[in-house]
Amino acid sequence: MNAPTLAQALQHAAQRGLARIDAQLLLLHCVGRPDAGRAWLLAHDDDILSPAQAALWEQLLARRLNGEPVAYLTGRxxxxxxxxxxxxxxxxxxxxxxxxxxxxxxxxxxxxxxxxxxxxxxxxxxxxxxxxxxxxxxxxxxxxxxxxxxxxxxxxxxxxxxxxxxxxxxxxxxxxxxxxxxxxxxxxxxxxxxxxxxxxxxxxxxxxxxxxxxxxxxxxxxxxxxxxxxxxxxxxxxxxxxxxxxxxxxxxxxxxxxxxxxxxxxxxxxxxxxxxxxxxxxxxx
Ligand SMILES: C[S@@+](CC[C@H](N)C(=O)[O-])C[C@H]1O[C@@H](n2cnc3c(N)ncnc32)[C@H](O)[C@@H]1O
Known part of the structure; x- marks a missing residue:
């Protein structure tokens, strides 16, 4: 699959049952904008994840779905x-x-x-x-x-x-x-x-x-x-x-x-x- 846009990444996480707030925090971490808020995600929903960001996103998504706290995944x-x-x-x-x-x-x-x-x-x-x-x-x-x-x-x-x-x-x-x-x-x-x-x-x-x-x-x-x-x-x-x-x-x-x-x-x-x-x-x- 091609690297997704931010909107597609969030949609994919929702389909897999991840809470929206968790998905947003993890995605902001993946794109290197941990301090940016939801408004930033909305404004950039057409941005495409780089291959490295997409790989990290998939990895963190799987770990979160396995119960690891978001804070351990983002480190903050x-x-x-x-x-x-x-x-x-x-x-x-x-x-x-x-x-x-x-x-x-x-x-x-x-x-x-x-x-x-x-x-x-x-x-x-x-x-x-x-x-x-x-x-x-x-x-x-x-x-x-x-x-x-x-x-x-x-x-x-x-x-x-x-x-x-x-x-x-x-x-x-x-x-x-x-x-x-x-x-x-x-x-x-x-x-x-x-x-x-x-x-x-x-x-x-x-x-x-x-x-x-x-x-x-x-x-x-x-x-x-x-x-x-x-x-x-x-x-x-x-x-x-x-x-x-x-x-x-x-x-x-x-x-x-x-x-x-x-x-x-x-x-x-x-x-x-x-x-x-x-x-x-x-x-x-
Ligand atoms: C529920 S955590 C609280 C951590 C932090 N205060 C917080 O609110 O996020 C309990 C803490 O007590 C520590 N702890 C457990 N037994 C202890 C003991 N006998 N003496 C001192 N600290 C202990 C654990 O290592 C852990 O960090």
């Missing part, structure tokens, strides 16, 4: 307005996680030069978004995976953001106390039926024991000793875990424990505050 993902480098060493950052960043920015808002930790940083998405919004903050990005830390370091360098990158299992090798600890840890049950659909992402970024809560349990237990009085722990979790996470936070001594909804209106983040002084405890319903 926008998160909180920041262009991140992303590959199979890290979780593909999800838009829902921006809810957690917004919450963190709110609790940090009254503080100057706050200390912040992002546990399980992966690509560095959360840490870098907070550092970008709060240049006065000292942000520490922690991960157990050296592969993930290499990606986070590369993103920090590329974006010129002074995030401190640290190797640790949760807070075990971390010193000091923070005004906020923010985390999107693994929280999927080992036997979750959706795991095959996530086969291209690192397993250590996804699953956490029989009920998906092993890592959240560890973080809730470790965090109080690493927070200043009045400091917050904010956690992203699964769609059906908000009650369990609220209970874990209360058991660990947190107050003002409550959950927030993601972009789909599901309670997907839960947080609590270390009391400022003994007896300060309150609960938000």
């Amino acid at each position: 993902k926008e998160f909180f307005g920041l262009p991140l480098q992303v590959d199979a060493r890290v979780l593909d950052p999800r838009p829902d996680t921006e809810t957690l960043v917004e919450w963190a920015l709110e609790v940090l808002q009254p503080l100057s030069a706050p200390q912040v930790a992002d546990l399980g940083t992966g690509s560095g998405a959360i840490a870098l978004a907070i550092q970008h919004q709060r240049p006065d903050a000292q942000v520490t990005a922690v991960d157990y995976s050296q592969d993930a830390l290499a990606v986070a370091r590369a993103n920090a360098a590329q974006l010129k953001l002074p995030v401190r990158v640290l190797h640790s299992s949760w807070l075990e090798q971390v010193e000091g106390r923070f005004d906020a600890i923010v985390t999107n840890p693994p929280y999927i049950r080992e036997d979750d039926p959706h795991m095959p659909a996530l086969q291209h992402e690192p397993r250590q970024a996804l699953t956490s024991g029989a009920d998906g809560l092993d890592d959240i349990r560890a973080i809730c237990a470790q965090a109080p000793a690493h927070l200043v009085p009045g400091g917050w722990l904010l956690i992203e979790h699964g769609w059906d875990q908000s009650e369990a996470v609220q209970q874990l936070l209360k058991t660990a001594g947190f107050t003002l424990v409550h959950s927030r909804q993601d972009l789909a209106g599901i309670a997907r983040c839960t947080g609590g505050q270390i009391p400022c002084a003994p007896g300060d405890g309150q609960t938000v319903k």
Whole structure:
């Protein structure tokens, strides 16, 4: 077959069942215009792919149809307005996680030069978004995976953001106390039926024991000793875990424990505050 026009390439992808937005992002990548938008594609729909571009397009189309995230195929993902480098060493950052960043920015808002930790940083998405919004903050990005830390370091360098990158299992090798600890840890049950659909992402970024809560349990237990009085722990979790996470936070001594909804209106983040002084405890319903 002759090399297709851009319009023909998109039509072909739709016939094979690829979502239009995915096809557009992959095609922009193939023609070397990753920053151009859909309007550019429309304006150039008669352009013909070069043989090399057509070969790359066919290859990426097949990989996407096999379930690889678009971000791994293009090597980039926008998160909180920041262009991140992303590959199979890290979780593909999800838009829902921006809810957690917004919450963190709110609790940090009254503080100057706050200390912040992002546990399980992966690509560095959360840490870098907070550092970008709060240049006065000292942000520490922690991960157990050296592969993930290499990606986070590369993103920090590329974006010129002074995030401190640290190797640790949760807070075990971390010193000091923070005004906020923010985390999107693994929280999927080992036997979750959706795991095959996530086969291209690192397993250590996804699953956490029989009920998906092993890592959240560890973080809730470790965090109080690493927070200043009045400091917050904010956690992203699964769609059906908000009650369990609220209970874990209360058991660990947190107050003002409550959950927030993601972009789909599901309670997907839960947080609590270390009391400022003994007896300060309150609960938000
Ligand atoms: C769900 S991913 C989140 C990545 C990133 N924060 C995001 O939101 O896109 C969870 C991350 O936790 C890391 N992780 C898993 N176990 C860990 C542990 N014991 N200590 C620190 N990080 C861990 C994984 O390597 C992975 O990068």
